[in-house]
Amino acid sequence: MKETKAATGPIIQVKELVKQFGAFTAVDHITFEVQKGEIFGFLGANGAGKTTAIRMLCGLLEPTSGALQVAGYDGYHQREAIKRNIGYMSQKFSLYEDLTVYENFRLYGGIYDIPRKERIRKTDELLKKLHLEESRDKLVGGLPLGWKQKLAFSLALFHQPAVVFLDEPSGGVDPLTRRTFWDLIYEAAHHGITIFVTTHYMDEAEYCNRVAIMSEGKIVALDTPAALKAKYQTESMDGVFLKIARNKE
Amino acid sequence: MNQLLGFVKKEFTHIFRDSRTMIILFGIPIIQLMLFGYVITTEIKDARIAILDHSNDNVTRELTNKILSSGYFRLEDNLQNEHQIDPIFKKGDVKQVIVYEKDFAQKLEREGKANIQVIADASDPNTAQMLYNYTNGIVQDYTKKKYAGFAIPVQIKSEVRMLYNENMVGAFMYVPGTMALILMLISAMMTSITIAREKEMGTMEILLVSPLKASHIILGKVAPYLLLSIIDAVVVVLLGNMVFGVPIRGSIVVLAFLVVLYITMALSLGILISTVANSQQVALFISGFALMLPTMLLSGFIFPIENMPVPLQILSNLMPPRWFIDALKQVMLKGNGLEYIWPNILILCTMTVFFLALSIKKFRFRLE
Numbered sequence: 001m002k003e004t005k006a007a008t009g010p011i012i013q014v015k016e017l018v019k020q021f022g023a024f025t026a027v028d029h030i031t032f033e034v035q036k037g038e039i040f041g042f043l044g045a046n047g048a049g050k051t052t053a054i055r056m057l058c059g060l061l062e063p064t065s066g067a068l069q070v071a072g073y074d075g076y077h078q079r080e081a082i083k084r085n086i087g088y089m090s091q092k093f094s095l096y097e098d099l100t101v102y103e104n105f106r107l108y109g110g111i112y113d114i115p116r117k118e119r120i121r122k123t124d125e126l127l128k129k130l131h132l133e134e135s136r137d138k139l140v141g142g143l144p145l146g147w148k149q150k151l152a153f154s155l156a157l158f159h160q161p162a163v164v165f166l167d168e169p170s171g172g173v174d175p176l177t178r179r180t181f182w183d184l185i186y187e188a189a190h191h192g193i194t195i196f197v198t199t200h201y202m203d204e205a206e207y208c209n210r211v212a213i214m215s216e217g218k219i220v221a222l223d224t225p226a227a228l229k230a231k232y233q234t235e236s237m238d239g240v241f242l243k244i245a246r247n248k249e
Numbered sequence: 250m251n252q253l254l255g256f257v258k259k260e261f262t263h264i265f266r267d268s269r270t271m272i273i274l275f276g277i278p279i280i281q282l283m284l285f286g287y288v289i290t291t292e293i294k295d296a297r298i299a300i301l302d303h304s305n306d307n308v309t310r311e312l313t314n315k316i317l318s319s320g321y322f323r324l325e326d327n328l329q330n331e332h333q334i335d336p337i338f339k340k341g342d343v344k345q346v347i348v349y350e351k352d353f354a355q356k357l358e359r360e361g362k363a364n365i366q367v368i369a370d371a372s373d374p375n376t377a378q379m380l381y382n383y384t385n386g387i388v389q390d391y392t393k394k395k396y397a398g399f400a401i402p403v404q405i406k407s408e409v410r411m412l413y414n415e416n417m418v419g420a421f422m423y424v425p426g427t428m429a430l431i432l433m434l435i436s437a438m439m440t441s442i443t444i445a446r447e448k449e450m451g452t453m454e455i456l457l458v459s460p461l462k463a464s465h466i467i468l469g470k471v472a473p474y475l476l477l478s479i480i481d482a483v484v485v486v487l488l489g490n491m492v493f494g495v496p497i498r499g500s501i502v503v504l505a506f507l508v509v510l511y512i513t514m515a516l517s518l519g520i521l522i523s524t525v526a527n528s529q530q531v532a533l534f535i536s537g538f539a540l541m542l543p544t545m546l547l548s549g550f551i552f553p554i555e556n557m558p559v560p561l562q563i564l565s566n567l568m569p570p571r572w573f574i575d576a577l578k579q580v581m582l583k584g585n586g587l588e589y590i591w592p593n594i595l596i597l598c599t600m601t602v603f604f605l606a607l608s609i610k611k612f613r614f615r616l617e
Contacts, residue, residue, distance in 0.1 A: 058458050059458075060457060060458065080460060083458060083459060083460045084460045086458070088454070088455060088458040088459075090451045090454045090455065091451070092450065092451030093451075094450060094451035094452045094454060094455045095452070096259065096263075096450075096452060097450070098262075098263055098266050098267065099259065099262060099263075103259070103262065106255070107255060107256070107259045109255070110251060110252055110254070110255020110256065110258075110259075111252055111255065111256065111456075111459045111460070111461055112459065112460065113251060113252060113460070165458075
């Protein structure tokens with residue numbers, strides 16, 4: 001069940017993908033590929049179509065037209081298989097606050113059908129790695145935000161997905177915590193997990209291998225942060241973002 | 250299956266860990282039942298009356314004794330003349346005044362009839378009517394017994410008998426109503442709030458992205474409340490039976506079926522509300538106003554439907570508790586079976602299907 005098809009080649013393949021709601025086109029013929037182990041940044045203002053695109057990639061929405069493959073599964077007919085092979089972390093760190101750390105792991109293990117023994121072994125391992133052993137039986141609601149963030153990320157990776165989607169994973173977290181959080185992301189990518197991340201923070205955009213910028217349903221720029229900065233002749237991703245916005249006007 | 254079990258387990262943990270939820274689930278039903286059973290009672294007990302006896306003979310004295318020993322009335326004052334009647338009512342000291350005419354016993358013997366005037370404080374019409382009925386009943390009973398041997402003046406008199414609830418015990422009316430209210434509260438309100446909470450906390454997103462099927466998510470959220478509602482229903486029926494003596498004359502199986510059907514209906518209503526409400530507050534507001542008030546006011550729980558203005562009577566047809574309370578009374582008090590309550594069952598089934606279908610439609614729409 002855990003095997004992912006297409007061990008070689010891109011892990012996410014999107015070609016001319018369109019999503020329409022009635023007369024409104026939320027996602028307008030976007031095309032891109034994400035390689036295994038890549039950290040792929042997905043930027044754009046609110047309402048640019050980011051959320052709709054991610055929902056299609058996660059198997060929550062059926063595309064209107066175009067081709068979509070995630071972890072080797074088709075975005076039209078194999079959405080359930082996609083769901084089993086991806087992880088997802090929302091901007092609210094969505095953990096159950098009235099459950100203990102351990103109970104949250106147990107719940108995820110149940111939802112993703114991880115055998116009991118394996119679940120217990122992996123939970124202990126992860127708690128040790130995150131230095132959360134002492135908080136094992138504490139309610140999540142009482143933990144500091146940074147810990148919740150790490151915990152949410154670990155849970156999203158708990159069932160060893162091929163791709164993990166991080167929807168603005170650093171909201172409300174201070175830059176230092178953000179930095180240590182990104183260490184975790186790099187580590188996961190190093191182990192071959194593909195990271196697909198949306199963000200508002202331009203310092204985070206700099207950490208990505210490649211970045212796509214969306215505007216009005218289209219991808220208006222896609223390259224490494226260095227190449228984008230060179231192309232738009234600025235020092236930072238902030239500048240890239242501003243220049244793209246200005247060009248539009 | 251494993252996935253679902255883990256999910257249900259987690260839902261129970263939420264419930265047992267939150268003391269407020271536990272109070273709503275197990276404290277409120279008992280408190281409410283006791284309140285409705287004891288405090289908001291429509292029974293007459295020790296109602297204060299005054300007597301103006303112009304005759305003061307052995308018959309009137311006997312009659313007065315009988316009235317006062319019934320347990321329904323307590324003598325507040327013996328009046329001397331008509332002028333005292335108005336002030337005593339105005340002061341609110343008494344609810345009813347009984348006036349015997351002059352030469353009561355003589356008239357009764359000679360003409361075969363004598364007059365008693367019953368004056369009641371009708372600022373509370375229900376009570377007034379009931380006091381009058383009680384008084385009348387006692388007087389009728391007295392004459393019947395005393396003049397049983399006299400066949401000559403055959404008097405035709407109307408006799409009211411309160412079927413199924415001979416003593417007009419208020420609890421008979423309030424237990425089914427309370428049950429409807431409590432089950433609505435727990436099933437619809439708690440379900441809508443708990444689903445809204447998942448949305449508010451963002452955990453719903455996580456669940457939707459997971460391999461859990463949408464139907465499993467809903468089932469997992471609803472199943473614990475179904476179980477707890479059934480427990481509450483059993484508690485209410487048992488308390489009603491043991492504390493207030495509300496009988497269960499009909500079949501237990503029919504009763505159980507009816508209760509489970511009503512709970513299912515309320516749960517589907519809760520799901521429907523949660524598809525609209527994105528926060529716990531909104532869910533609480535909608536279920537509080539849109540469910541509780543109509544359940545109390547328009548279902549015949551407190552106010553008889555026949556006495557409502559026609560538009561409200563029509564509106565009451567749309568209230569699920571109305572059909573439940575009616576069927577519940579039939580089963581518990583009259584001992585009626587499915588052959589009598591099938592229309593109610595059919596209506597409740599239709600409502601359940603309607604709410605569920607609408608929820609599914611709304612749920613899909615949200616996902617789009």
